[in-house]
Amino acid sequence: MNLDKSTKRIAKRVKKGFQGYPQISLSYFGESVNCATNVVVGFVQEEGAAVQEQTFSSENDARKDETIQTTLLKIIERAEAKTVSEVPGVAVIK
Template identity: 55%
Template sequence: MNIDKSKKRIAKKIKMGFQGYPELSIAYSGSHADLAQQVTIAFVEEQGAEPMLQSFTSTADAREDEIIQSTIVKVMERSGAKTVVLVPGVLVSGVEGIS
């Protein structure tokens, strides 16, 4: 799937707002606010449940990485997430290079 289609599908699901559980949260982080080197996806099956976390890293901006964006779409579909939430901005890490 190309990056534009992936980003549109993710944005459409985010725009729908809270639709119930399961819920998927997407958070980007990096060494500075202009470069998202890592994306963390948190999946919550039901209210009050512990989130299951999955992270992906990129040497470039993860928001523009076709493989990472396509993977997020696949995770959304396979998990049956009714709600998708995007943490705004890029969380800045105090450590050089994220592992």
């Protein structure tokens, strides 16, 4: 799957807002606000459950990495997530 297709499909799921559980959250981190080198995927099965997290890293911007974006989409689909949320922007890590 190409980059445009996967990012559009993720954005479409994010726009829907809260639809219930299971829920997946996406957070981007990097050394500057212009380049996200890490993505943290949080998964919550049901309300009150502990968050399970998985981190993906890239040498370049993870938001423009076709492999990472396709993997994120597959995780969302396989988890049958009803809600997908994304933290806006890139959090700077030092």
